[in-house]
Amino acid sequence: MPKMSAQEFQALIDAELPLVPLFGIRTERLGRGEAVMRMAFNDALVRPGGTIAGPALMGLADVTMYAVVLSLVGRVELAVTTNLTIHFLRKPPPADVLAEGRILKLGKRLAVGEVLLYSDGQADVVAHVTGTYSVPPAGDHSKAPLP
Amino acid sequence: MPKMSAQEFQALIDAELPLVPLFGIRTERLGRGEAVMRMAFNDALVRPGGTIAGPALMGLADVTMYAVVLSLVGRVELAVTTNLTIHFLRKPPPADVLAEGRILKLGKRLAVGEVLLYSDGQADVVAHVTGTYSVPPAGDHSKAPLP
Amino acid sequence: MPKMSAQEFQALIDAELPLVPLFGIRTERLGRGEAVMRMAFNDALVRPGGTIAGPALMGLADVTMYAVVLSLVGRVELAVTTNLTIHFLRKPPPADVLAEGRILKLGKRLAVGEVLLYSDGQADVVAHVTGTYSVPPAGDHSKAPLP
């Protein structure tokens, strides 16, 4: 069982992160150490040529990493991104973007995860992201078995 | 001389990138292979604790890289980010964020640059970014001497 | 079918890359856009505490990316790494290290791939790597369908 439900996580990010409603990001599914998020297509995110702006994709990936981490450690507001690397692979067409995130390593102090972004209904990866979150030292999260 | 003026670059991004007016990004200075951009403080970018959202910092860095690249190759709309790595170093307080970008390498096909983000009036780096842009093959940009 | 066999790739790297025999890197399997490499355990690669040196893991990952790329474009000696990001996740014990690489995107000019490193016989990922290779423009590799 994840330490937060999809509904709880959505309520948290709607309240905490103004870019979430702006970008139209929704929690589709939250499991232990994995998350699926959706960013609704939105004219405000489009670049010329009909593709979706890079910062919107980065924002979606960052929120997805946050979901992955909180699914394991629960509501820890001090969890913060320490680094993020994104490779843009294909220009996403004007459509919803889906983000599939999973944990790679949950340590006592750092969590590392991976997010793949897809255009809705397409098999090819649009962008690949790895990121690290710093998690507060209280509570040794690394003892809990991962899926 | 840069291949675009600060005014021309600002007009381009205002027209092309909807996130630019949303984030309040302005071109402060554009030189050959270097750029200074400013993101005005804006309540829509704030996270709890009064710090500025990571995706806004990533967006600012990405636009700054774009400025650095176009200062060298001119208005090339097909220039696209291929990857970006950001390290978040300190939580920026609620204030304007300044981005200082410079080119590390301009090749025939790829441009690599670096961006440092600062809070206005502070000496410590808030975030460090490296990124790669793909530039169209027409015109061998690598021949032009860099500063 | 890959454009090189495992034997051909091994012969190439044995001849070209002095670090390959030094690190004891072997090609286990080469498919279209995927590769499995093995680095034999070797006292020269050990750090205090019995773990394997980071640069050896980075070298193994880089060679694995090279295998993934050449499996798709054939023997192209001008293919060069343009960037590499590694996350070290767990300290590998003194044992062989296996690297599983796959292509994420093969474009006309850039190839992006991902490599996961494991300790032989262990399920947990030891390190996660993404990297970009620049491939010479002659021959439009992006037309060939990927697996």
Added chain:
Amino acid sequence: MPKMSAQEFQALIDAELPLVPLFGIRTERLGRGEAVMRMAFNDALVRPGGTIAGPALMGLADVTMYAVVLSLVGRVELAVTTNLTIHFLRKPPPADVLAEGRILKLGKRLAVGEVLLYSDGQADVVAHVTGTYSVPPAGDHSKAPLP
């Protein structure tokens, strides 16, 4: 004053890291939060075309980051790399490689730094590296003022 001298650091890495004598890495200068290292030219590091192997450059950068971190926290053997991103910018000719590292942020648990690699006697950057080290929690290193 750095918490280790260049001589002490060299002795530490000669004893601890077998790749250091193999790659011919020497500590040229160690300051508080900054280091200059040299990798002697060595036929074992060469690739066809006379350029230096990527893994040797990555190894040099990693050791330089280690020097930067230990200059601030002293001899802490549990300091380990958690991630490293390298951009290869130019093919280094067959010559010594110099690495200039500096700290970007020293926190209680993480240290982030940057390394620029040069060919001896050349002004252009050969590779740009950012990396993160995890430092043991004992001792709050973040209180010490940086240069």
